[in-house]
Amino acid sequence: MGTARRDQPDGRKRRWQQHNADRRQAVIDAALTVLARDLEPGAELSVQQIADEAGVHRTVLYRYFADRTDLDVAIQQEICNRAGVLLLAAVTLEGTPREIAHRIIDAYVGWGAENVALMRFAERDIAGAASKPLDDAIGQIAEQIELVIGGFLALLDAEVSDEDRDALTPYVFLLVGGVMAAVRSWSSRDELRPPAPAFTRLLADVTWLQIEGLAASRDIEVPDLPVEQLLNIEEA
Incomplete structure:
Protein backbone atom coordinates (compact mmCIF):
# COMPACT_ATOMS: atom_id res chain seq x y z
CA MET A 1 0.00 0.00 0.00
CA ALA A 66 8.14 30.27 -22.01
CA ASP A 67 7.77 33.25 -24.36
CA ARG A 68 7.31 34.19 -28.01
CA THR A 69 10.82 33.04 -28.85
CA ASP A 70 10.09 29.59 -27.43
CA LEU A 71 6.86 29.45 -29.45
CA ASP A 72 8.46 30.53 -32.73
CA VAL A 73 11.39 28.13 -32.38
CA ALA A 74 8.96 25.29 -31.61
CA ILE A 75 7.03 26.13 -34.79
CA GLN A 76 10.25 26.16 -36.80
CA GLN A 77 11.26 22.83 -35.29
CA GLU A 78 7.96 21.24 -36.30
CA ILE A 79 8.26 22.55 -39.86
CA CYS A 80 11.79 21.16 -40.12
CA ASN A 81 10.72 17.82 -38.62
CA ARG A 82 7.94 17.38 -41.18
CA ALA A 83 10.13 18.39 -44.11
CA GLY A 84 12.98 16.25 -42.78
CA VAL A 85 10.86 13.10 -42.69
CA LEU A 86 10.02 13.59 -46.37
CA LEU A 87 13.57 14.35 -47.45
CA LEU A 88 15.29 11.65 -45.42
CA ALA A 89 12.93 9.11 -46.96
CA ALA A 90 14.31 10.14 -50.37
CA VAL A 91 17.97 9.71 -49.35
CA THR A 92 18.33 6.02 -50.14
CA LEU A 93 20.49 3.85 -52.40
CA GLU A 94 17.63 2.88 -54.70
CA GLY A 95 18.20 3.59 -58.40
CA THR A 96 21.21 4.93 -60.26
CA PRO A 97 23.32 7.67 -58.67
CA ARG A 98 21.72 10.20 -61.00
CA GLU A 99 18.24 8.96 -60.12
CA ILE A 100 19.09 9.26 -56.43
CA ALA A 101 20.09 12.92 -56.88
CA HIS A 102 16.91 13.59 -58.88
CA ARG A 103 14.71 11.93 -56.26
CA ILE A 104 16.14 13.99 -53.40
CA ILE A 105 15.79 17.26 -55.31
CA ASP A 106 12.30 16.36 -56.49
CA ALA A 107 11.22 15.79 -52.89
CA TYR A 108 12.49 19.20 -51.81
CA VAL A 109 11.12 21.09 -54.81
CA GLY A 110 7.73 19.46 -54.31
CA TRP A 111 7.66 20.29 -50.62
CA GLY A 112 8.86 23.84 -51.22
CA ALA A 113 6.23 24.50 -53.89
CA GLU A 114 3.43 23.31 -51.62
CA ASN A 115 4.68 24.90 -48.38
CA VAL A 116 6.16 28.28 -49.29
CA ALA A 117 4.84 30.04 -46.16
CA LEU A 118 6.19 27.28 -43.92
CA MET A 119 9.56 27.40 -45.65
CA ARG A 120 9.79 31.18 -45.19
CA PHE A 121 8.94 30.91 -41.50
CA ALA A 122 11.57 28.20 -40.96
CA GLU A 123 14.19 30.45 -42.57
CA ARG A 124 13.57 33.35 -40.18
CA ASP A 125 16.11 34.46 -37.62
CA ILE A 126 14.29 34.44 -34.28
CA ALA A 127 15.52 37.08 -31.83
CA GLY A 128 16.86 35.52 -28.66
CA ALA A 129 16.90 31.96 -30.03
CA ALA A 130 19.87 29.88 -28.94
CA SER A 131 19.74 27.74 -32.08
CA LYS A 132 18.10 27.62 -35.50
CA PRO A 133 16.21 24.39 -36.24
CA LEU A 134 16.76 24.85 -39.98
CA ASP A 135 20.53 24.70 -39.55
CA ASP A 136 20.21 21.45 -37.60
CA ALA A 137 17.86 20.02 -40.25
CA ILE A 138 20.27 20.92 -43.06
CA GLY A 139 23.04 19.24 -41.10
CA GLN A 140 21.01 16.02 -40.77
CA ILE A 141 20.18 15.92 -44.49
CA ALA A 142 23.77 16.71 -45.44
CA GLU A 143 25.04 13.98 -43.12
CA GLN A 144 22.80 11.39 -44.78
CA ILE A 145 23.83 12.48 -48.25
CA GLU A 146 27.48 12.35 -47.21
CA LEU A 147 26.98 8.79 -45.97
CA VAL A 148 25.45 7.83 -49.33
CA ILE A 149 28.34 9.42 -51.24
CA GLY A 150 30.89 7.81 -48.95
CA GLY A 151 29.25 4.41 -49.36
CA PHE A 152 29.18 4.82 -53.11
CA LEU A 153 32.86 5.77 -53.24
CA ALA A 154 33.67 2.69 -51.18
CA LEU A 155 31.56 0.56 -53.52
CA LEU A 156 33.54 1.84 -56.51
CA ASP A 157 36.78 1.34 -54.58
CA ALA A 158 37.64 4.89 -55.67
CA GLU A 159 40.94 6.41 -54.69
CA VAL A 160 40.20 9.64 -52.84
CA SER A 161 42.86 11.89 -51.38
CA ASP A 162 42.86 12.86 -47.73
CA GLU A 163 42.22 16.48 -48.75
CA ASP A 164 39.11 15.48 -50.73
CA ARG A 165 37.82 13.33 -47.87
CA ASP A 166 38.29 16.26 -45.50
CA ALA A 167 36.42 18.52 -47.94
CA LEU A 168 33.49 16.14 -48.43
CA THR A 169 31.37 17.56 -45.62
CA PRO A 170 31.58 21.22 -46.72
CA TYR A 171 31.13 20.11 -50.34
CA VAL A 172 27.87 18.36 -49.48
CA PHE A 173 26.74 21.48 -47.61
CA LEU A 174 27.52 23.44 -50.78
CA LEU A 175 25.29 21.14 -52.82
CA VAL A 176 22.46 21.22 -50.28
CA GLY A 177 22.70 24.97 -49.76
CA GLY A 178 22.77 25.63 -53.50
CA VAL A 179 19.63 23.59 -54.08
CA MET A 180 17.85 25.32 -51.19
CA ALA A 181 18.83 28.77 -52.46
CA ALA A 182 17.59 27.93 -55.95
CA VAL A 183 14.26 26.63 -54.63
CA ARG A 184 13.89 29.72 -52.46
CA SER A 185 14.39 32.01 -55.47
CA TRP A 186 12.03 29.97 -57.64
CA SER A 187 9.30 29.70 -55.01
CA SER A 188 9.40 33.48 -54.41
CA ARG A 189 7.88 34.16 -57.81
CA ASP A 190 4.24 35.14 -58.12
CA GLU A 191 3.92 32.35 -60.67
CA LEU A 192 6.05 29.23 -60.39
CA ARG A 193 7.88 29.31 -63.70
CA PRO A 194 9.06 26.92 -64.97
CA PRO A 195 6.57 24.38 -63.57
CA ALA A 196 7.84 22.20 -60.73
CA PRO A 197 8.65 19.10 -62.87
CA ALA A 198 10.71 21.14 -65.35
CA PHE A 199 12.46 23.05 -62.57
CA THR A 200 13.25 19.79 -60.80
CA ARG A 201 14.80 18.35 -63.96
CA LEU A 202 16.91 21.46 -64.49
CA LEU A 203 18.10 21.60 -60.90
CA ALA A 204 18.80 17.87 -60.83
CA ASP A 205 20.75 18.08 -64.10
CA VAL A 206 22.87 20.98 -62.85
CA THR A 207 23.54 19.24 -59.54
CA TRP A 208 24.43 15.98 -61.24
CA LEU A 209 26.80 17.70 -63.68
CA GLN A 210 28.62 19.17 -60.67
CA ILE A 211 28.94 15.74 -59.05
CA GLU A 212 29.89 13.96 -62.27
CA GLY A 213 32.34 16.69 -63.26
CA LEU A 214 34.09 16.62 -59.91
CA ALA A 215 34.31 12.83 -60.05
CA ALA A 216 35.76 12.96 -63.58
CA SER A 217 38.37 15.49 -62.48
CA ARG A 218 39.49 12.87 -59.93
CA ASP A 219 39.49 10.08 -62.55
CA ILE A 220 36.46 8.47 -60.90
CA GLU A 221 34.02 6.97 -63.39
CA VAL A 222 30.46 6.93 -62.10
CA PRO A 223 28.64 4.01 -63.75
CA ASP A 224 25.08 4.59 -64.95
CA LEU A 225 23.80 1.51 -63.14
CA PRO A 226 21.41 0.98 -60.23
CA VAL A 227 23.31 0.86 -56.96
CA GLU A 228 21.68 -2.49 -56.16
CA GLN A 229 23.20 -3.93 -59.34
CA LEU A 230 26.59 -2.52 -58.41
CA LEU A 231 26.27 -4.15 -55.01
CA ASN A 232 25.57 -7.50 -56.67
CA ILE A 233 28.60 -7.07 -58.93
CA GLU A 234 30.75 -6.25 -55.89
CA GLU A 235 29.51 -9.35 -54.05
CA ALA A 236 30.14 -11.53 -57.10
Whole structure:
Protein backbone atom coordinates (compact mmCIF):
# COMPACT_ATOMS: atom_id res chain seq x y z
CA MET A 1 0.00 0.00 0.00
CA GLY A 2 2.84 2.37 0.88
CA THR A 3 4.46 1.79 -2.49
CA ALA A 4 1.18 2.47 -4.30
CA ARG A 5 0.76 5.78 -2.47
CA ARG A 6 4.29 6.83 -3.39
CA ASP A 7 3.61 6.00 -7.07
CA GLN A 8 0.42 8.06 -7.26
CA PRO A 9 2.11 11.50 -7.35
CA ASP A 10 4.49 10.27 -10.06
CA GLY A 11 1.53 9.03 -12.09
CA ARG A 12 -0.25 12.37 -11.77
CA LYS A 13 2.95 14.17 -12.72
CA ARG A 14 3.36 12.05 -15.86
CA ARG A 15 -0.26 12.65 -16.85
CA TRP A 16 0.16 16.39 -16.31
CA GLN A 17 3.37 16.41 -18.35
CA GLN A 18 1.63 14.51 -21.14
CA HIS A 19 -1.29 16.94 -21.00
CA ASN A 20 1.09 19.89 -21.35
CA ALA A 21 2.93 18.19 -24.22
CA ASP A 22 -0.36 17.48 -26.01
CA ARG A 23 -1.57 21.06 -25.58
CA ARG A 24 1.80 22.40 -26.71
CA GLN A 25 1.62 20.24 -29.84
CA ALA A 26 -1.96 21.38 -30.50
CA VAL A 27 -0.82 25.00 -30.44
CA ILE A 28 2.08 24.26 -32.81
CA ASP A 29 -0.27 22.41 -35.19
CA ALA A 30 -2.64 25.39 -35.10
CA ALA A 31 0.22 27.74 -35.99
CA LEU A 32 1.16 25.62 -39.00
CA THR A 33 -2.47 25.56 -40.12
CA VAL A 34 -2.65 29.36 -40.00
CA LEU A 35 0.66 29.70 -41.85
CA ALA A 36 -0.33 27.30 -44.62
CA ARG A 37 -3.95 28.37 -44.99
CA ASP A 38 -4.22 32.05 -44.20
CA LEU A 39 -0.90 33.87 -44.59
CA GLU A 40 1.12 35.05 -47.54
CA PRO A 41 4.72 33.81 -47.44
CA GLY A 42 6.73 36.04 -45.14
CA ALA A 43 3.69 37.64 -43.50
CA GLU A 44 3.65 38.07 -39.73
CA LEU A 45 2.08 35.30 -37.67
CA SER A 46 0.33 36.72 -34.63
CA VAL A 47 -0.20 34.98 -31.32
CA GLN A 48 -3.90 35.88 -31.54
CA GLN A 49 -4.24 34.03 -34.85
CA ILE A 50 -2.63 30.95 -33.31
CA ALA A 51 -4.78 31.15 -30.19
CA ASP A 52 -7.98 31.53 -32.22
CA GLU A 53 -7.11 28.49 -34.36
CA ALA A 54 -6.17 26.44 -31.29
CA GLY A 55 -9.34 27.49 -29.48
CA VAL A 56 -7.58 28.91 -26.43
CA HIS A 57 -7.12 32.37 -24.94
CA ARG A 58 -3.79 33.91 -25.83
CA THR A 59 -2.84 34.13 -22.14
CA VAL A 60 -3.54 30.39 -21.78
CA LEU A 61 -1.31 29.71 -24.75
CA TYR A 62 1.72 30.93 -22.83
CA ARG A 63 1.21 28.28 -20.18
CA TYR A 64 2.83 25.91 -22.65
CA PHE A 65 5.64 28.18 -23.93
CA ALA A 66 8.14 30.27 -22.01
CA ASP A 67 7.77 33.25 -24.36
CA ARG A 68 7.31 34.19 -28.01
CA THR A 69 10.82 33.04 -28.85
CA ASP A 70 10.09 29.59 -27.43
CA LEU A 71 6.86 29.45 -29.45
CA ASP A 72 8.46 30.53 -32.73
CA VAL A 73 11.39 28.13 -32.38
CA ALA A 74 8.96 25.29 -31.61
CA ILE A 75 7.03 26.13 -34.79
CA GLN A 76 10.25 26.16 -36.80
CA GLN A 77 11.26 22.83 -35.29
CA GLU A 78 7.96 21.24 -36.30
CA ILE A 79 8.26 22.55 -39.86
CA CYS A 80 11.79 21.16 -40.12
CA ASN A 81 10.72 17.82 -38.62
CA ARG A 82 7.94 17.38 -41.18
CA ALA A 83 10.13 18.39 -44.11
CA GLY A 84 12.98 16.25 -42.78
CA VAL A 85 10.86 13.10 -42.69
CA LEU A 86 10.02 13.59 -46.37
CA LEU A 87 13.57 14.35 -47.45
CA LEU A 88 15.29 11.65 -45.42
CA ALA A 89 12.93 9.11 -46.96
CA ALA A 90 14.31 10.14 -50.37
CA VAL A 91 17.97 9.71 -49.35
CA THR A 92 18.33 6.02 -50.14
CA LEU A 93 20.49 3.85 -52.40
CA GLU A 94 17.63 2.88 -54.70
CA GLY A 95 18.20 3.59 -58.40
CA THR A 96 21.21 4.93 -60.26
CA PRO A 97 23.32 7.67 -58.67
CA ARG A 98 21.72 10.20 -61.00
CA GLU A 99 18.24 8.96 -60.12
CA ILE A 100 19.09 9.26 -56.43
CA ALA A 101 20.09 12.92 -56.88
CA HIS A 102 16.91 13.59 -58.88
CA ARG A 103 14.71 11.93 -56.26
CA ILE A 104 16.14 13.99 -53.40
CA ILE A 105 15.79 17.26 -55.31
CA ASP A 106 12.30 16.36 -56.49
CA ALA A 107 11.22 15.79 -52.89
CA TYR A 108 12.49 19.20 -51.81
CA VAL A 109 11.12 21.09 -54.81
CA GLY A 110 7.73 19.46 -54.31
CA TRP A 111 7.66 20.29 -50.62
CA GLY A 112 8.86 23.84 -51.22
CA ALA A 113 6.23 24.50 -53.89
CA GLU A 114 3.43 23.31 -51.62
CA ASN A 115 4.68 24.90 -48.38
CA VAL A 116 6.16 28.28 -49.29
CA ALA A 117 4.84 30.04 -46.16
CA LEU A 118 6.19 27.28 -43.92
CA MET A 119 9.56 27.40 -45.65
CA ARG A 120 9.79 31.18 -45.19
CA PHE A 121 8.94 30.91 -41.50
CA ALA A 122 11.57 28.20 -40.96
CA GLU A 123 14.19 30.45 -42.57
CA ARG A 124 13.57 33.35 -40.18
CA ASP A 125 16.11 34.46 -37.62
CA ILE A 126 14.29 34.44 -34.28
CA ALA A 127 15.52 37.08 -31.83
CA GLY A 128 16.86 35.52 -28.66
CA ALA A 129 16.90 31.96 -30.03
CA ALA A 130 19.87 29.88 -28.94
CA SER A 131 19.74 27.74 -32.08
CA LYS A 132 18.10 27.62 -35.50
CA PRO A 133 16.21 24.39 -36.24
CA LEU A 134 16.76 24.85 -39.98
CA ASP A 135 20.53 24.70 -39.55
CA ASP A 136 20.21 21.45 -37.60
CA ALA A 137 17.86 20.02 -40.25
CA ILE A 138 20.27 20.92 -43.06
CA GLY A 139 23.04 19.24 -41.10
CA GLN A 140 21.01 16.02 -40.77
CA ILE A 141 20.18 15.92 -44.49
CA ALA A 142 23.77 16.71 -45.44
CA GLU A 143 25.04 13.98 -43.12
CA GLN A 144 22.80 11.39 -44.78
CA ILE A 145 23.83 12.48 -48.25
CA GLU A 146 27.48 12.35 -47.21
CA LEU A 147 26.98 8.79 -45.97
CA VAL A 148 25.45 7.83 -49.33
CA ILE A 149 28.34 9.42 -51.24
CA GLY A 150 30.89 7.81 -48.95
CA GLY A 151 29.25 4.41 -49.36
CA PHE A 152 29.18 4.82 -53.11
CA LEU A 153 32.86 5.77 -53.24
CA ALA A 154 33.67 2.69 -51.18
CA LEU A 155 31.56 0.56 -53.52
CA LEU A 156 33.54 1.84 -56.51
CA ASP A 157 36.78 1.34 -54.58
CA ALA A 158 37.64 4.89 -55.67
CA GLU A 159 40.94 6.41 -54.69
CA VAL A 160 40.20 9.64 -52.84
CA SER A 161 42.86 11.89 -51.38
CA ASP A 162 42.86 12.86 -47.73
CA GLU A 163 42.22 16.48 -48.75
CA ASP A 164 39.11 15.48 -50.73
CA ARG A 165 37.82 13.33 -47.87
CA ASP A 166 38.29 16.26 -45.50
CA ALA A 167 36.42 18.52 -47.94
CA LEU A 168 33.49 16.14 -48.43
CA THR A 169 31.37 17.56 -45.62
CA PRO A 170 31.58 21.22 -46.72
CA TYR A 171 31.13 20.11 -50.34
CA VAL A 172 27.87 18.36 -49.48
CA PHE A 173 26.74 21.48 -47.61
CA LEU A 174 27.52 23.44 -50.78
CA LEU A 175 25.29 21.14 -52.82
CA VAL A 176 22.46 21.22 -50.28
CA GLY A 177 22.70 24.97 -49.76
CA GLY A 178 22.77 25.63 -53.50
CA VAL A 179 19.63 23.59 -54.08
CA MET A 180 17.85 25.32 -51.19
CA ALA A 181 18.83 28.77 -52.46
CA ALA A 182 17.59 27.93 -55.95
CA VAL A 183 14.26 26.63 -54.63
CA ARG A 184 13.89 29.72 -52.46
CA SER A 185 14.39 32.01 -55.47
CA TRP A 186 12.03 29.97 -57.64
CA SER A 187 9.30 29.70 -55.01
CA SER A 188 9.40 33.48 -54.41
CA ARG A 189 7.88 34.16 -57.81
CA ASP A 190 4.24 35.14 -58.12
CA GLU A 191 3.92 32.35 -60.67
CA LEU A 192 6.05 29.23 -60.39
CA ARG A 193 7.88 29.31 -63.70
CA PRO A 194 9.06 26.92 -64.97
CA PRO A 195 6.57 24.38 -63.57
CA ALA A 196 7.84 22.20 -60.73
CA PRO A 197 8.65 19.10 -62.87
CA ALA A 198 10.71 21.14 -65.35
CA PHE A 199 12.46 23.05 -62.57
CA THR A 200 13.25 19.79 -60.80
CA ARG A 201 14.80 18.35 -63.96
CA LEU A 202 16.91 21.46 -64.49
CA LEU A 203 18.10 21.60 -60.90
CA ALA A 204 18.80 17.87 -60.83
CA ASP A 205 20.75 18.08 -64.10
CA VAL A 206 22.87 20.98 -62.85
CA THR A 207 23.54 19.24 -59.54
CA TRP A 208 24.43 15.98 -61.24
CA LEU A 209 26.80 17.70 -63.68
CA GLN A 210 28.62 19.17 -60.67
CA ILE A 211 28.94 15.74 -59.05
CA GLU A 212 29.89 13.96 -62.27
CA GLY A 213 32.34 16.69 -63.26
CA LEU A 214 34.09 16.62 -59.91
CA ALA A 215 34.31 12.83 -60.05
CA ALA A 216 35.76 12.96 -63.58
CA SER A 217 38.37 15.49 -62.48
CA ARG A 218 39.49 12.87 -59.93
CA ASP A 219 39.49 10.08 -62.55
CA ILE A 220 36.46 8.47 -60.90
CA GLU A 221 34.02 6.97 -63.39
CA VAL A 222 30.46 6.93 -62.10
CA PRO A 223 28.64 4.01 -63.75
CA ASP A 224 25.08 4.59 -64.95
CA LEU A 225 23.80 1.51 -63.14
CA PRO A 226 21.41 0.98 -60.23
CA VAL A 227 23.31 0.86 -56.96
CA GLU A 228 21.68 -2.49 -56.16
CA GLN A 229 23.20 -3.93 -59.34
CA LEU A 230 26.59 -2.52 -58.41
CA LEU A 231 26.27 -4.15 -55.01
CA ASN A 232 25.57 -7.50 -56.67
CA ILE A 233 28.60 -7.07 -58.93
CA GLU A 234 30.75 -6.25 -55.89
CA GLU A 235 29.51 -9.35 -54.05
CA ALA A 236 30.14 -11.53 -57.10
